[in-house]
Amino acid sequence: MVSGAPAGPSDGRDRSSCRPVGLGVCRRVQTHLKNGSQLLKDGSCLMLGILRVHLPEKVVRMANFKGHALPGSFFLLFGLWWSVKYPLQYLSQKANKKSHRSYSFQRVDAMEGGMKIVFALIGMLAEQFVPDGPHLYLYSGANRDWVKLMNWQHTTMYLFYGLSGLVDVLTYISQVVPRGLDRLMLSTAVFVEGFLFYYHVLHRPMLDQHIHSLLLIAIFAGAGSILLEVFLRDNIVLEMFRAGITIVQGTWFWQIGVVLFQPWGGPMWDEEDHDNIMFLTMCFFWHWAAAVAILTVNYTLTYWCLQRFRRSSGEPYISLGIRQQKDDPSSQATFLSGSDEE
Template sequence: MGGFEGHLYPGLSLFFYGLYHTRLVSRALICNHHVQYLPRHPWSTGRWARLRQIYYVGLVKILSTFILVAQELHNIQGPLVLISKIYHQRNFLYHKQWQHLTLYMTFFLSGCVDVVSQNLLPQRSAALEQGAQALGMFLILPLMLSHLQDSEGVELLCHVLLIQALFLLLLVVIAELWAPNSLQLWVLKAFLYMITGSWLIQIGFMLFRPISGHKWMDDDKNDMVFVTTFFCWHVASLVVLMAWIYGFSFLWYCYVR
């Protein structure tokens, strides 16, 4: 996730995935049904009847992975190799890029499992989907921890706050394996996905395209303090956003539909 685009695109993917979960939770609370999935459309006849029965979440995950991988490869100068072979030395190359690609593969794995479970198996397996999601988060966390090695100052603090959100998200998805229909866990999961995504986008702007036009300074205490302040503002803003989505959903399902 190097550069501005490397933070923007993954952040948008995670943020919109969190919005999707917020929609699921809101509809489950209002319509009093299981939070796991949106109900299928009733079977109908016609050319496009089968397409109305397909769950597209897994396909969107796979498509997002291809976009993220293409963006990562586009930013690499020269061939992508794992180990250099200069004389008798063997050095690992592009360590951050390989970390990013490994991270994206967790999204791809989760998307493939979703597609198989939701559209190919005779009966949908929620445990399989949630297990793949938990495995992906378990792999992402150590990758992000090792990502801190070359960071300092503002960049280090930004990524520490990101890892804090990822760690809480890991705990939630693990707990969800034992309580798959817990509304409290789904609310937390939706919120943490959105905060992870929005904060990734914020990191991209802070490190590479500051809105003020002035670079954030590692030796400026005010800049360091405001990093944490901005993170808290993200948390508060997303709480308001989730409340607004629930309110809009309540009006939609109770008075419009």
């Protein structure tokens, strides 16, 4: 209820037809000027009230499509890379009967950390120095107001992923860093992302809140699984789950940008239509199904390529749970348990 507007049904007039047609236009209204402000009087219609109702939604939504596509691309690239890296690491260890990771994969971890740092710096600079960005100003003394807090939240998210990359590099170059600290820092970064996005969409329209809440499912599920990796290191199931969750995050960031901002044109989504809520919930799990399909294809292709390489080089390879040697004239198989039967 707007202060100063006549209220109550006692005058018997139908106010259902008194709604904004354009900006500040009401049906069946009489206008006059009072103290320099235009009042639209029809029992309950007031120009000031209309402005107070409609403008906040425009003010709150300061993000854009690029602000969702950039982190979405980062997550998608890392998820796709992990969906190849971890099957390759697991199958290599299994074929060579090693319980520890090779030095080459440790170097890859350090390179990943460097890429995290680079991506985080790109993200922070983009959030701060876009034309309408805060340009490192957090608070405006002149206006007595915060400056572009949404950009600052995104910057904070990138900051923690950059710290995760730094810990990855330190883990590789120093033996002093405790084992598992890299996974703990990555889990912390994902938790921070989740908490920031939880308070990111308060007081938004229903569709906006719902589509971001679906993203929170993937974020907190990923944070929990990465935390388990601190104690269950090199667990292929957890690693593949992390890869899949990261792919879902990446594709869903793009989905959010497309739904809310329509970058390629077309009608905007009705943010109060419950059918749209139902469709997007279903669509979210289609993204999960697509991620599972990607994991399956990449695991299968990695296995197939690794087997081809080992057969061509005469090294032992894995086939249906047994260890075989190409140069064995009798094509005799020995079990992976380590028997050397002749």
